[in-house]
Amino acid sequence: MRTMQLGTSSLEVPVIAVGCMRIQSLEQAEAEKFVRTALDAGANFFDHADIYGGGRCEEVFADAVHMNDDVRESMILQSKCGIRQGMFDFSKEHILNSVDGILRRLRTDYLDVLLLHRPDALVEPEEVAEAFDQLESSGKVRHFGVSNQNPMQIELLKKYVKQPLVANQLQLSITNATMISSGINVNMENAAAVNRDGSILDYCRLHDITIQPWSPFQYGFFEGVFLGSEKFPELNRKIDEIAAKYGVSNTTIAIAWLLRHPAKLQPVTGTMNLERIQDCCRAADIMLTREEWYDIYRAAGNVLP
Numbered sequence: 001m002r003t004m005q006l007g008t009s010s011l012e013v014p015v016i017a018v019g020c021m022r023i024q025s026l027e028q029a030e031a032e033k034f035v036r037t038a039l040d041a042g043a044n045f046f047d048h049a050d051i052y053g054g055g056r057c058e059e060v061f062a063d064a065v066h067m068n069d070d071v072r073e074s075m076i077l078q079s080k081c082g083i084r085q086g087m088f089d090f091s092k093e094h095i096l097n098s099v100d101g102i103l104r105r106l107r108t109d110y111l112d113v114l115l116l117h118r119p120d121a122l123v124e125p126e127e128v129a130e131a132f133d134q135l136e137s138s139g140k141v142r143h144f145g146v147s148n149q150n151p152m153q154i155e156l157l158k159k160y161v162k163q164p165l166v167a168n169q170l171q172l173s174i175t176n177a178t179m180i181s182s183g184i185n186v187n188m189e190n191a192a193a194v195n196r197d198g199s200i201l202d203y204c205r206l207h208d209i210t211i212q213p214w215s216p217f218q219y220g221f222f223e224g225v226f227l228g229s230e231k232f233p234e235l236n237r238k239i240d241e242i243a244a245k246y247g248v249s250n251t252t253i254a255i256a257w258l259l260r261h262p263a264k265l266q267p268v269t270g271t272m273n274l275e276r277i278q279d280c281c282r283a284a285d286i287m288l289t290r291e292e293w294y295d296i297y298r299a300a301g302n303v304l305p
């Protein structure tokens, strides 16, 4: 699997991250097979969150890999915290408690990467800084990042947090590409020009923060999968045509479209299907042409000015 540097860190990571939000739907034997298949394909970066399955996903994962020191060293583990029932919470106490829970469930004594999951309106960045310092000095967390944050939110954190923020996990797929289309439609009167995220794509490129696109196959907010959907006939025709040309599946092309972006994105897949995770990993070997990338972008209904 092709690798890349995560943000400004020295951590070399596969260009595909394996999301574990849905792993609690698998029986133990299925989960073992799934993780083994991902590892065999070179995908040893796993994305978790304390809230996935109410904590159950992290436990299912640890059972599936039969976690021990050797296993732990063979993989890169990322988790997230900061979402609670009915609120977001970036308080020092909550961050520290969350990480302890994550480590206990994953049966490890450190996380490679911790992300703050979704912006807390009541964030006190001084508290985040204290939590990060404590987690770093205790060895519990090696690298830090955010998720679903815009540039000014990151700037606010950076005023207090001394560790580099290496990743920002954001919703991004062919059918959810407003961070791309607002850049193409600057200053136009159309809806695509609306800048919903403060130019987060350019900001992350400028500051070497790796964007990790989440839900790479979903349209809307978990409304469904666009591949094979009759809601996107033109897009599916185009993806199928390009997939046939490369002799790969439509799944591979959907991920290859994200990987073609020079921002060096690290898509976080969500599939629990053995064939599909392999197909996602195959995308690392495909470099779409500029024409193919724009053909897919337009086939998704995006109009160029």
Ligand SMILES: NC(=O)c1ccc[n+]([C@@H]2O[C@H](COP(=O)([O-])OP(=O)(O)OC[C@H]3O[C@@H](n4cnc5c(N)ncnc54)[C@H](OP(=O)(O)O)[C@@H]3O)[C@@H](O)[C@H]2O)c1
Residues within 6 Å of the ligand: 018, 019, 020, 021, 022, 047, 048, 117, 118, 147, 148, 169, 170, 213, 214, 215, 216, 217, 218, 225, 227, 228, 251, 268, 269, 270, 271, 272, 273, 276
């Ligand atoms: N930071 C955040 O706020 C945030 C939010 C959401 C998710 N995440 C992370 O991102 C990861 C990915 O999210 P996601 O699971 O929504 O991503 P996704 O990969 O877009 O969706 C996965 C789901 O779509 C199905 N699917 C994918 N391709 C399909 C196809 N061709 N045909 C039929 N079904 C297909 C999968 O079913 P099969 O299993 O059968 O393939 C699975 O149920 C999560 O695991 C999590 O780690 C982060």
